[in-house]
Amino acid sequence: MTVTLFPVRLLIAAFMMLLAWPFAFLASVGRSETVVEPQCLWRRLVDIILKIIMRVMWFAGGFHWITVKGQRALPAEAPILTLAPHSSYFDAIPVTMSMASIVMKAESKDIPLWGTLIKFIRPVFVSRSDQDSRKKTVEEIKRRARSGGEWPPIMIFPEGTCTNRSCLITFKPGAFIPAVPVQPVVIRYPNKLDTITWTWQGPGAFEILWLTLCQLHNEFVIEFLPIYTPSEEEKRNPALFAINVRRIMAKALGVPITDYSFEDCQLAMAEGQLRLPVDTCLLEFAKLVRRLGLKPRNAEKVLQEYGNRARKLEGQKLGLDDFAQFLDVPVSDMLLDMFALFDEHDDNSMDIREYVIALSVVCRPAKTLETMKLAFKMFEADEDGAITEMELAVILKTALGVTHLGVSCLFTAIDCDDTGKLTFDKFRSFAEQHPDFAEDYLHTENTGLHSGPCHGHRTTPSMSSLNPRGTATTKTSNGICPDFSPNDHHGTIDGLLKKHN
Known part of the structure; x- marks a missing residue:
């Protein structure tokens, strides 16, 4: 078919496009973009001719009926x-x-x-x-x-x-x-x-x-x-x-x-060095960000501002009201759902640095090193500009949206001098020399990284079980499309009504 049918069909389709051009040009000359002209006889005739030409083009392409x-x-x-x-x-x-x-x-x-x-x-x-x-x-x-x-x-x-x-x-x-x-x-x-x-x-x-x-x-x-x-x-x-x-x-x-939306699929399939696991809970986080209108237009500037403010807090835990004040938004059910994602110990407090890391991944999923640079800036100690293994685990766990993450193999590989600390320069140099470091070190140490549970441990909304107002969390075989069939999930719409109202 490539040497017989294909060239013939392609030529006919191209000819039909060329044939349609003068008619479309004639009908478009001098036409206003804000006012509809009366459908006079010649315009109706052009409309019919173009429909016929387009139908012939599709017929030539194999769409016979x-x-x-x-x-x-x-x-x-x-x-x-x-x-x-x-x-x-x-x-x-x-x-x-x-x-x-x-x-x-x-x-x-x-x-x-x-x-x-x-x-x-x-x-x-x-x-x-x-x-x-x-x-x-x-x-x-x-x-x-x-x-x-x-x-x-x-x-x-x-x-x-x-x-x-x-x-x-x-x-x-x-x-x-x-x-x-x-x-x-x-x-x-x-x-x-x-x-x-x-x-x-x-x-x-x-x-x-x-x-x-x-x-x-x-x-x-x-x-x-x-x-x-x-x-x-x-x-x-x-x-x-x-x-x-x-x-x-x-x-x-x-x-x-x-x-899930197109933006969620872009996030899940971004070609960064930290590819998100199938069950990442950052997809749920991203939905809440959009619903709350928290995705900034100028992401780079806003993230840097958030990073500077978070660094000054030096790991101080925030309550729901403080979280709302940090973001300059009113307290709402959706904000409570988002707060619950980061309330890791069920003590009504969160580390705002984790929110900034998650937002950075959502805003620029392919820019792994930019997110890591921002994270290091918030976590590093003043005296040496370095972070510990535990802090690296928190950073990567948040960036991937998972519960448990072993980083010992990665940390040891980067900290070749056995100092017990890492600077961003060391991390960047290692990442540039090992572009597949996540596959080589994190996946090796965490065998369930692409199929394990999501971050969190609560029955109320968390990084693992976020289920706002009846939203389904069961995944189908494609990994990111949970089944929201109307016949199977009667509570979904009722829940979303509450959410949107």
Whole structure:
């Protein structure tokens, strides 16, 4: 197929893209980005022509027929369509079928050829260089969604990233903030061989394209579910709105849901020297950080400030009120859950240095040496700028989110002079000479590092058993996706209601 079918299909697809360009360019010339022009005859004709061209392109790619279930709502009935699961760039099929608007990076409009086709569907652009872009994007979605059907519908993939379709991850709230009715849409690729999935691990973009075009036939099923109208409570609480829509979509797909997000997956798979264990409790910590709004925009500056303040406390234990004052946030149930993560001895006290280390890992998971430098700065003695073996164990245990961690092998290897102390310079030099030091020393000494229990020992929320308001902690085989299936965990949503309210 690589020497016969693949080149023919690729040429046809490329030709269709080129053919679509002049029509998209003509329809986009002089068009306002803030006002919708009347759909005159020639614009309707261009819209139909482009849909036909795109359909021919997908047909050439092996998507010979597309199964459509349900009825797509009118923009006035449901101005926002939420699609899941998002697993590939082939998910653009429903966009080209309807020519609906989407949310995408502003840089995309500058791509030759592709940018013109993108601008035709009037997307909501997000700019990475604009700090206020997220707020502006939400306001633009609100404006269009509340136009009474004047604007085309907006298709949003609320997962925010590509997954392997084994579960639905946490929905981002952008599609639900406008508090208007949405139409859930589920998509499936029921092929015998999965050549579609394109995630942050596995085959690259071109390999996916090559394998898919080499298949004689590719199946695609899109199902429009009934319109979901938010209740008054859901209108006030976009997170709750998103949770309930996700439950309905998961039920239709027959897959579980997980309370982890793309950011959690990035954290779990970061390519730092300290790779997080499968059962790390920093994932639970990261969720609380996001819910409390504690993830700083300028992470480097804030972490250094926290580190300086924590060093001055010299290991002094803090209570819940002191913890809230340190972070400049009010005391709440979620803050109590976070405090419990670090209340290691069940004495209503914590070491703020451990919080700073955990936050550093969450904010910059791949920068192991930066986190260690900050940790050494907080723990080192004034007289010699060094730390003990016990202090190294606390640092690494917190950075990995585990209960018990033996560091004797690592400490002995670094402290070749047998001084009983380590400086950061010694640690850095050793880490640079042994980039796999965690695998070589920590994993050897701690055989259960990737399968052992999480940090903590309490039945109330802790680094081991954090279970805020009924959140499931049982892991499935992929290691980081606990089963949140609606049929199996009836208490999950009730618990999250309390959390979000």
